[in-house]
Amino acid sequence: MPLLPISVVDDKRLSLTRKLVLLITFCLAQCLDGFNVAALFSAIPALEISMDMTESQSSWMFSGYQLTFSSFLLVSGRISDVYNPKIVFIGGFFGLGAISLCSGFVNDKIPLIILRALTGIASSMTIPSALKLLVKVFPDPLEQAWAIGLFGGCGAIANIGGSLIGAVFVKWASFHWVFWFAACVALPVALACVFIVPSQFAETTDISALEPGTAKWKSLDLVGVSILTVAIILFIFSVTSGSTYGWASLFVLAPLIISILMMVGFFYWETLMPVDKAAIPPRTWFYNNFSVLFTIALLPIFWWNTVLSIFTTLWQNIFHWSVISSAVHMLPLAIIALATSFTGSLSRIFSPKWIILTGLFLCMVGTVLLALGGGQPENYWRYIFPAFALGTAGVMLTYTHTNIAMFQAVPSSMAGTVGAILNGALQFGSAIGLAAISTIEASVEATHGGSHEYAGRAAVFWFLFGIAALEFISLSFFYDRSTDHKPQTQTQGGSPMYPVQHSMHSDATLSCK
Numbered sequence: 001m002p003l004l005p006i007s008v009v010d011d012k013r014l015s016l017t018r019k020l021v022l023l024i025t026f027c028l029a030q031c032l033d034g035f036n037v038a039a040l041f042s043a044i045p046a047l048e049i050s051m052d053m054t055e056s057q058s059s060w061m062f063s064g065y066q067l068t069f070s071s072f073l074l075v076s077g078r079i080s081d082v083y084n085p086k087i088v089f090i091g092g093f094f095g096l097g098a099i100s101l102c103s104g105f106v107n108d109k110i111p112l113i114i115l116r117a118l119t120g121i122a123s124s125m126t127i128p129s130a131l132k133l134l135v136k137v138f139p140d141p142l143e144q145a146w147a148i149g150l151f152g153g154c155g156a157i158a159n160i161g162g163s164l165i166g167a168v169f170v171k172w173a174s175f176h177w178v179f180w181f182a183a184c185v186a187l188p189v190a191l192a193c194v195f196i197v198p199s200q201f202a203e204t205t206d207i208s209a210l211e212p213g214t215a216k217w218k219s220l221d222l223v224g225v226s227i228l229t230v231a232i233i234l235f236i237f238s239v240t241s242g243s244t245y246g247w248a249s250l251f252v253l254a255p256l257i258i259s260i261l262m263m264v265g266f267f268y269w270e271t272l273m274p275v276d277k278a279a280i281p282p283r284t285w286f287y288n289n290f291s292v293l294f295t296i297a298l299l300p301i302f303w304w305n306t307v308l309s310i311f312t313t314l315w316q317n318i319f320h321w322s323v324i325s326s327a328v329h330m331l332p333l334a335i336i337a338l339a340t341s342f343t344g345s346l347s348r349i350f351s352p353k354w355i356i357l358t359g360l361f362l363c364m365v366g367t368v369l370l371a372l373g374g375g376q377p378e379n380y381w382r383y384i385f386p387a388f389a390l391g392t393a394g395v396m397l398t399y400t401h402t403n404i405a406m407f408q409a410v411p412s413s414m415a416g417t418v419g420a421i422l423n424g425a426l427q428f429g430s431a432i433g434l435a436a437i438s439t440i441e442a443s444v445e446a447t448h449g450g451s452h453e454y455a456g457r458a459a460v461f462w463f464l465f466g467i468a469a470l471e472f473i474s475l476s477f478f479y480d481r482s483t484d485h486k487p488q489t490q491t492q493g494g495s496p497m498y499p500v501q502h503s504m505h506s507d508a509t510l511s512c513k
Contacts, residue, residue: 014198019137021196023147026134027154028189029089029126032096032182034158036065036119037305039166041312042323043175050175051109060113063240068120070427071232075225077128077420078279082220085132085416086197090190092125097186104179131419133197135412145344148407149400153341156396159304160334163312164327171324221279224269228279231262232424239435247439280417287409292478293402296356296471297422298429300399303363303391305430306437306464307333307370310457311384318452319377329380332388340396344404352405353479359397360472364465366391371461375454437463 014022040047040061048058080088099122103115134151138144169177238256245251270278285291308330315321315329346355366387373383403422410418440463441456448455 014137018196022137023134023150025189025193025196026130027151028185029093029123029130030151030154031158031161032186033069033123033127034155035162035165036100036123036182037062038159038162038308039169039178039181041163041308042166042170042327043178045316045323046170046175047109047112051107051112053109057109057113059240059244061116063236064113064117065120065123066427066431067233067236067240068117069124070120070236070424070431071229072121072124073128073420073424073427074228074279074417076125077132077416077418078220078225079125080129080132080416080419081414085129086193086199088125089129089133089197090193092122092129093186093190093193095122096126097183097190100179100186101183104176104183127423128416128419131407132416135407135415139412141408142345142348144407145347145404146342147344148403149341149344152400152403153337153396156300156304156337156341156392156399157334159308160327160330160337163308163330164324164334167323167327171322221270221273221277224266224273224279227262227266227269231259231266233259234262235259236428236431239432242435242439280421284410284414284417284421288483289405289479290409292475293406293409294421294425295474296360296398296402297406297425298433299360299363299467299471300395300402300429301426302429302433302467303367303395303464304333305434306460307388307391309434310460311374314374314454314457321377329384330388332385333392336389336392337396340393341400343397344400347401347404351481351484352401353475353481353484355401356398356405356479357472357475359394359399359401360468360475362390362394363398364394364468364472366394367461367465367468371458371465374457433464433467 044058044061047053047061076088076092096119099115099119103112103119106112106115131148131151134147135144138147165181166178169175169181234255238252238259242252247253267282270280271282273279273281275281275283285294311330312326315326316323321329343355366389369383369387370391373379374387406418406422407415437460441460443456444459445451445453445456
């Protein structure tokens with residue numbers, strides 16, 4: 001049986017006001033994900049003092065969240081595709097709010113680290129389900145591009161705004177409010193979504209939805225999802241522990257090797273599964289430009305987190321700037337990211353290839369400026385500010401239009417899974433990249449004057465420039481423009497055929513074959 005088509009009629013039943021309210025609601029999921037990481041940059045020093053944490057223990061406040069968030073993305077994405085994305089979205093928000101509320105009352109490091117890991121699981125439920133609902137609320141390609149662009153922009157804004165909000169709480173209240181603030185946002189949103197998310201958009205278009213309720217669990221590919229989830233947990237654990245325990249230690253090498261073998265096993269398992277049952281059908285990687293776009297998605301969060309971690313430490317520990325002053329100097333990143341997030345409609349005018357290449361070029365220019373200057377407070381306006389402006393505009397263009405292109409390359413019935421793959425790529429890039437730069441920075445500083453010199457940080461930015469340059473070259477050679485904007489002109493049954501509908505039709509054709 002072919003996949004069910006998207007109903008544009010359902011979309012037209014919604015008023016513009018309600019669609020905008022829904023978009024804001026979905027964007028809050030992305031904002032809270034960014035906030036849960038960024039706000040801790042400001043709160044960690046206070047947490048270390050209050051709970052007598054070592055540096056390695058405090059790093060698990062980040063690593064525990066990142067590990068579980070990345071690991072459970074595919075699970076939640078697949079559940080959103082097979083079951084009801086509305087329930088997954090509400091459940092994730094409620095869990096996030098409840099866990100954050102409890103975290104605010106905890107004053108012991110071990111329970112807090114465990115709660116941070118549970119927060120990552122709850123957050124992983126909100127992102128793929130939000131994207132699944134978003135592409136249903138905005139099926140028109142122009143509106144969808146704009147909505148996805150804004151959704152992605154909210155993550156970048158939260159990364160910077162979160163650090164400022166966290167700094168305000170730490171300075172004038174306490175670090176407990178970093179957790180309580182997330183609860184104050186998440187719990188009311190969870191309740192409101194029960195009423196504002198339309199029931200017709202909660203119905204999945206995945207072919208698995210046609211099966212009886214008791215048989216749907218078989219479509220989750222529990223074996224494949226379990227293998228990949230464990231593999232991701234071991235992989236992220238190993239790369240985030242390498243700089244602490246040493247890359248040659250058995251504690252790091254054993255989980256790294258096991259995770260790689262399990263990933264190979266996962267991809268082999270997927271070739272044995274029926275297409276409509278597999279968590280990530282192998283043909284997913286052969287949708288037009290999907291693989292190269294996945295590679296590009298490894299960069300954006302890595303770039304932002306590198307900038308945040310490098311300059312937060314430099315400004316507070318070396319320059320002795322206050323938490324508030326450091327956060328204010330980061331504001332250009334948030335302001336420019338917000339402005340650039342509204343460029344989604346450009347994807348209907350220009351090829352995504354040229355837009356993403358432009359973004360990568362701006363990113364490279366900004367990164368070179370960060371490598372050349374930044375070691376002195378007076379360098380902010382000469383080097384750092386223009387680097388922030390150019391770099392974040394470039395990364396945001398790359399992030400926004402990679403999002404849009406990936407969702408238009410695959411069937412809308414896979415929106416939850418694609419959202420999981422995309423966000424997984426963003427997290428993988430950040431986890432692997434941050435592990436690499438911590439090693440690079442430490443090794444350079446050991447021979448070039450220690451942490452008070454800028455040499456180690458400059459080496460990190462040259463490494464980041466090299467990554468961006470490789471992605472620029474890869475996209476130049478491997479992105480295929482032959483299908484850009486073509487699905488809009490095709491028809492099916494006399495009606496206009498949107499890109500996502502065209503993908504669904506093609507997917508169904510492949511299934512029949």
